[in-house]
Amino acid sequence: DIQMTQSPASLSASLEEIVTITCQASQDIGNWLAWYQQKPGKSPQLLIYGATSLADGVPSRFSGSRSGTQYSLKISRLQVEDIGIYYCLQAYSAPWTFGGGTKLELK
Amino acid sequence: QVQLKESGPGLMQPSETLSLTCTVSGFSLTSNGVGWVRQPLGKGLVWMGTIWAGGSTNYNSAVQSRLSISRDTSKSQVFLKMNSLQPEDTGTYYCARHGSWGLFDYWGQGVMVTVSS
Numbered sequence: 295d296i297q298m299t300q301s302p303a304s305l306s307a308s309l310e311e312i313v314t315i316t317c318q319a320s321q322d323i324g325n326w327l328a329w330y331q332q333k334p335g336k337s338p339q340l341l342i343y344g345a346t347s348l349a350d351g352v353p354s355r356f357s358g359s360r361s362g363t364q365y366s367l368k369i370s371r372l373q374v375e376d377i378g379i380y381y382c383l384q385a386y387s388a389p390w391t392f393g394g395g396t397k398l399e400l401k
Numbered sequence: 402q403v404q405l406k407e408s409g410p411g412l413m414q415p416s417e418t419l420s421l422t423c424t425v426s427g428f429s430l431t432s433n434g435v436g437w438v439r440q441p442l443g444k445g446l447v448w449m450g451t452i453w454a455g456g457s458t459n460y461n462s463a464v465q466s467r468l469s470i471s472r473d474t475s476k477s478q479v480f481l482k483m484n485s486l487q488p489e490d491t492g493t494y495y496c497a498r499h500g501s502w503g504l505f506d507y508w509g510q511g512v513m514v515t516v517s518s
Contacts, residue, residue: 328504337495337508338446344502381446385503388459390436390448 296320296384300393306401313369315396317382322363326386329358329367333378341380342367374400403427405435405496405509413516417486423479423496423509430454430472434499435479437470440511441492451499452479486516 297320307313317327325345330338340349342358345365355370369376377400382393409421423435436451450460452470460468469482479496493511500506 326502326504328502330505337497337511338505339508340504340506343500343504343506349506383446383504388451389461390451390503392446392448395445 295389296323296386296391298382298384298391298393300382300396302396303394304397304399306399307372308401309374310371311401313372313376313398315367315380315382315398317365317393319363319365319384323384323386325360326384327358327360327365328383328385329356330381330383331376331378332381338381372398372400403498403507405498405507407494407496407509407512409494409512409514411513411515413486413490413514415487415516415518417516418482418484419486419490419514421481421494421496421512421514423481425477425479425496425498428498430474430477430479435472436497436499436505437481438495438497438505438508439490439492440495441489444492449481449494453499488516490514491516 299318327345329342332338341352341356345360346358357368359366380396404426406424434451434453437449439447450470452458458470467484472479493513495511497505497508
């Protein structure tokens, strides 16, 4: 199975700050990676697909990048509505596996 | 407008069989796969299995021996059945559509299942 190691597990940041979350894949998954945001009591919402493409309706302050088997989600200017838990997902091969999640809080 | 909605019992007893239904609209089950994802309370997301547009299935090996996913395309419904429930099966169960890149692009609201005697 492909392991997705996500870091950090939790993150406290100030409004307008730049935030970066990473996922390390245990093997090559190409661009078969997505990022999701989950708010309390809600289902996950797609932010990024294909490692770097912004999903419809997602603010442009979110961006995804890839360097080898390391993937990053960047929030360029943190807003209040960005608070939640973020997950990466590899969709390269079954079993589909998620990162452990990053809980993003306001400082 | 793509929508998915899970339904099923909220409370189950250990050793019972869980049956959940995912009713979809806005797309055809013969065009997109639908997967089930479980989230234990306060924990992360775990893919359980998928039924693809052609009708084939993939299961997570951790639950494969207990899990069955099927569908009724005429009713736009996908079914999850999992037997021999244990307390550790407690959590929120989501159904989600597989979009491009094989990932989940639309999710249902989730249904909370508690396994307790």
